[in-house]
């Protein structure tokens with residue numbers, strides 16, 4: 001497996017699939033289902049495999065940065081779509097994410113941004129924290145203090161329960177020049193096509 005950034009190691013490889021299967025059987029019984037019926041007999045195993053796959057997502061090697069040829073250039077990657085799971089309800093949410101930074105000494109390959117976003121989404125999350133941990137990782141890898149992340153999320157926990165209506169939640173983090181300079185922030189949001 002590729003070198004993992006330190007922040008990803010908190011929950012890797014710790015999925016107890018037999019325990020998940022047992023828990024799912026209990027849920028099925030608790031909602032009045034017959035866990036032995038045809039459609040459900042393999043469900044606990046499927047759910048356990050889903051969690052194993054979700055938690056053990058391998059983003060590949062994100063820990064590679066190139067030397068920058070120019071400095072003070074704004075780089076914006078937008079339209080990155082990720083699925084995560086809300087830690088309050090264990091229901092999925094989908095986010096469209098834009099990431100920006102001012103290149104100093106190091107630049108990141110384009111695909112790395114999507115990998116970082118997926119990596120941070122593949123755990124129990126809240127959208128507010130998701131943008132922060134993505135920003136932390138971009139800051140760590142690019143060694144630039146000027147990092148911006150904005151996410152538009154649709155949460156199943158809003159659509160399927162509670163107020164039962166689809167709605168978009170926006171969260172953002174603005175660091176360095178994106179925080180202190182309104183023009184840089186506006187330029188980022190324009191390039192992020194918002």
Ligand SMILES: [Zn+2]
Nearest residue numbers: 086088089157
């Ligand atoms: Zn929720």
